[in-house]
Amino acid sequence: MRKSRKKLITMLVAEAILIVFTVIVTLPLFLAITISLQKPETVFSYPPKLFPRSFHWQNYVEAFRLVPLARLMLNSLIIASSITLGKLFTGTLAGYAFANFRFKGKEVSFALLFATLFLPAETVMILPLFLIMKKFNWINTYWALIVPFTASATNTFLMRQHFLTIPRELEDAAKIDGAGPMTYFRKILLPLSRSMLAGASIINFVYAWNMYLWPLIVTMEDKMKTVQIGVKMLIDAESANNWGVIMAGTVVALAPTLIVFLLLQNLFVKSLVRSGMKG
Amino acid sequence: MRKLLIVILLVSAIFAFAKVKIQFWHAMGGWRIELLQKMAEEFMKQNPDIEVEVQYTGSYRDTLNKLIAAVKAGTPPHVVQIYEIGTQVMIDGDIAIPIEDLIKKDPTFDIGKFLPQVLNYYRVNGKLHSMPFNSSNPILYYNKTLFKKAGLDPEKPPRTFEELIEYCRKLTIKDEKGNIVQAGITWPLHSWFFEQFVALQNAPLVDNDNGRSGRPTKAVFNHEAARRFFRLWYTLSKEGIMINTKKEDWTGARQLFISQKVAMLISSTSDVKLMMDAAKENGFELGTAFLPKPKEAEQGGVVIGGGSLWIIKGHPKDEIEAAWKFVKWMAEPEQQVKWHLGTGYFPVRKDAVEELLYKGYYAKYPHHLTALLQLLFSVQTPNTRGAIIGAFPKVRDIIETAIERMINGEMTPEKALEWAEKEATKAIQEYNELYE
Amino acid sequence: MKEGWGISHPFFGGEEVRKILPYILLIPTFIVIILFIYWPAIYSFKLSLYRIAPFGNRMIFVGFKNFAKLFHNPEYINSISITAIYVVSSMLITLFLSFFIAILLNMKLPGNTVYRTLIFAPYAISPAIAGTLWTFLLNPVVGHVNYFFSKFFGIQVEWLTTKPFALYALIFATVWKTLPFNIIFYLAGLQNIPDELLESSMIDGANAWTRTWKIIFPLLSPITFYLVIMNIISFMFASFAIIDVMTKGGPGDYTTTMIYRLFLDAFVFQRTGSAAAQSVIMFIIMAIVTIVYFKFGERRVHYQ
DSSP: OHHHHHHHHHHHHHHHHHHHHHHHHHHHHHHHHHHHTSOGGGTTOSSOOSSOSSOOTHHHHHHHHHSOHHHHHHHHHHHHHHHHHHHHHHHHHHHHHHHHOOOTTHHHHHHHHHHGGGSOTTTTTHHHHHHHHHHHTOTTSHHHHHGGGSOOHHHHHHHHHHHHTSOHHHHHHHHHTTOOHHHHIIIIIHHHTHHHHHHHHHHHHHHHHTOOHHHHHHOOSGGGOOHHHHHHHHOOSSSOOOHHHHHHHHHHHHHHHHHHHHHHHHHHHHHIIIIIOOO | OHHHHHHHHHHHHHHHHOOEEEEEEEOOOTHHHHHHHHHHHHHHHHOTTEEEEEEEOSSHHHHHHHHHHHHHHTOOOSEEEEEGGGHHHHHHHTOEEOHHHHHHHOTTOOGGGBOHHHHHHHEETTEEOSEEEEEEOEEEEEEHHHHHHTTOOTTOOOOBHHHHHHHHHHHOEEOTTSOEEEEEEEEEEOHHHHHHHHHHTTOOSBHHHHHTSSOOOSBOOOSHHHHHHHHHHHHHHHTTOEEEEEETOHHHHHHHHHTTSEEEEEEEGGGHHHHHHHHHHHTOOEEEEOOOBOTTOOOOOOOOEEEEEEEESSSOHHHHHHHHHHHHHHTSHHHHHHHHHHHOOBOSBHHHHHHHHHTTHHHHOHHHHHHHHHHHTOOOSHHHHOOOOTTHHHHHHHHHHHHHHHHTTSSOHHHHHHHHHHHHHHHHHHHHGGGO | OOOOSOTTSOOTTHHHHHHHHHHHHHHHHHHHHIIIIIHHHHHHHHHTTEEEOTTSSOEEEOTTHHHHHHHHOHHHHHHHHHHHHHHHHHHHHHHHHHHHHHHHHHTOOTTHHHHHHHHTHHHHSOHHHHHHHHHHHTOTTTOHHHHHHHHHTOOOOOTTTSTTHHHHHHHHHHHHHHHHHHHHHHHHHHHTSOHHHHHHHHHTTOOHHHIIIIIIHHHTHHHHHHHHHHHHHHHHHHTHHHHHHHTTTOSTTTTOOHHHHHHIIIIISOOHHHHHHHHHHHHHHHHHHHHHIIIIIGGGOOOO
């Protein structure tokens, strides 16, 4: 009797902690939504509000009016999806190579690939990368916004770890059946990796969706810009701000990443479970 | 014969519709994007042979970085808005066509119509390199309602540092635990305010006449005028009668004033409209005043802030001409009035001010008059013209760091200022190494 | 060591094809990283040997002077120590907190899916926006956090403008942003541990604490191994955005990490040569850290 009592208490405490934790974690999101629904003059009143009292939808209308948000979101969608697919493509192939093959130079090439994590694009490399874009004549094109980001050490690493956990027996069975390495890859390995691919997709999509500086530098027309630039456009650093409208834009800009996560999250968590992300 | 005619017609049609395209990059976000777009469209209506592509290119800082990348790649825009402290960097980069050169070739343009204070900022070594466009000053905003509640005369804003401290003491309300419920004043922790209060006392920031008669070689702002301001800031902070924001936090400061957590705010004149609306919505009476000065200080003036328009080299002649037409047009009184009404940056020309005056504008909006008068009353010396420093962004950061350290009790005002001057000199010398 | 389609297995397509297959698989990735990461990187690294004017119209070769200057600069040394404190603190808090929350989520209590979904939010929000929102929440006088604090604890903290709270606030925001990534991986790992293992330890009389630390955590060590290095990389290189919005490196350089200093020199002060030198230094530091990490860390990882 006491044991189940203890269990109940543990569960209640756990539930309480989870609730508090979730609330704290989602505070900023609530705040963004609340501010996005407030009238401009009431945003800074005291005491501070966490839940909207009014539903000033005009903020959203205004955000779409001031900035071509729809077009920008479309751009971001195209770019983020392409980058995601690109990274999945290169990452699975490379991860396969590192996990299932022995070849000369394997360690060196893995190290070279891993080292790219210490060379982030959005800092010192922006200028040389821009000059390269000029050489290719890619300035102000989707190419410049997509291609440089289609390979990723993170993806490769992730897929490699995952492929390493697939039992050798499956490989041997495939060989016995007369399947070649690429057939094995297509027909057996990939299907087993669905969830890991889902997880990698989330990571890639969010990364690409949140880029700001590179798209700013490399686009030369408003219609090529991305949604993060759009949100920045709503902000007016030196002068008056309408935080209601800014947050409306922010919430709109946030929505797709949350939606992508919602769609893919079940796959992802289940994946790590089934394939056993052990290492 | 008919074929030839058709060809001639087609070709001339093509030429007739061949517009000159120019690119205009700016850093004005928010509703100002729309305003600039409308102005550009108006220009295009009046000049059907020119097409202006207006692009918001991020903050001032982002815009400069984008410009650098574009220049290095050989694809610069035609017209770009750069912040005032980027003036020396732009000149040293040798990438712009000085506006002065274009004025000399254009007899229709009368530079005399511009406010001398504004011209004086953007004239370096006697030459006007860029076209003044959006100019602002700091002013003191105060909450008349809270003044009355504290027993202060709402028509008597503080005029000296001493009065300011006294007022803040009276306006600060703390609860039993010593937490601030309402403080006297706030302003963004920004070097701009330091520069203004130094200029107000007619003191320099750097040598060589504030960089006006030659490249500055060292910082010279460790003087009594600067110390007075640092001490003021230190005293206000230590007594807890001022709320400090983080670096360059314009929004934070505005937020505090609008929510009536502070009774006074020092901020840009471009906030006038916002403050007027906010006061109405939040139920308090707004007052504006000149910046207070130390009693014993010399009469100086305020320095222009904001940005200007630069025309970039490397374009064919007809595009440069179109760019000049556009820049000229943006500086015309009609546009300046529109810009002022829409943003709060003041019009940079005398005739625009005149127009507003006759329209009864200043009678209706006395707060805008405050800003303008403060500017007009400024004595014109190298100290009030604004410093010209290549390494200005770094110098600003140093000053802001010094202020933060002083407020946090790590350094006394005197030590902080001394340190800042030393570091600023280092930064200036490092910059100059490239141009020896 | 996993042996794969090594050379020793004869196959359709012949030995030659399969000898070069791994290289072919790597081609897409390597084309991209050589063209778009290494090529710019080499160019950047070259710049570290020069003093360059903002618009590039003056270039002076200075050899290693940029590097020497950095190491003689007390501010740079300071940023190294701040980075170390920031990375280590954020790492420890993130790991242990996410592990703990993952355990709670693994208990499949009511509302589990809701929590799991909502907890993802910080990951989706861009650092700049996250910083802005936290700045609002942490405003000393009108912010929600202090409203709560003053009502319940009677104190009013100046979160972003004083030491040491600015660093706390920064670490807090960083941990907040990194938790979802970590929680999800730990959660997956937990769901992989066979229940029998957990049950058997209960029978052994092991109490919850021992159970967690002596059994479960080591079982998840491969995940921890992965997360630690990924977190370090994230804290080292991606933190500048959130610092720029929340504290701008202040107060008084207190929260200026190495990457933020690099960001300032590259994009605000236009000190291109010094910024390039700093990126070289960070590259070397991370290379060393990674090598050491893989060599010694892997030993402590418990594979099944």
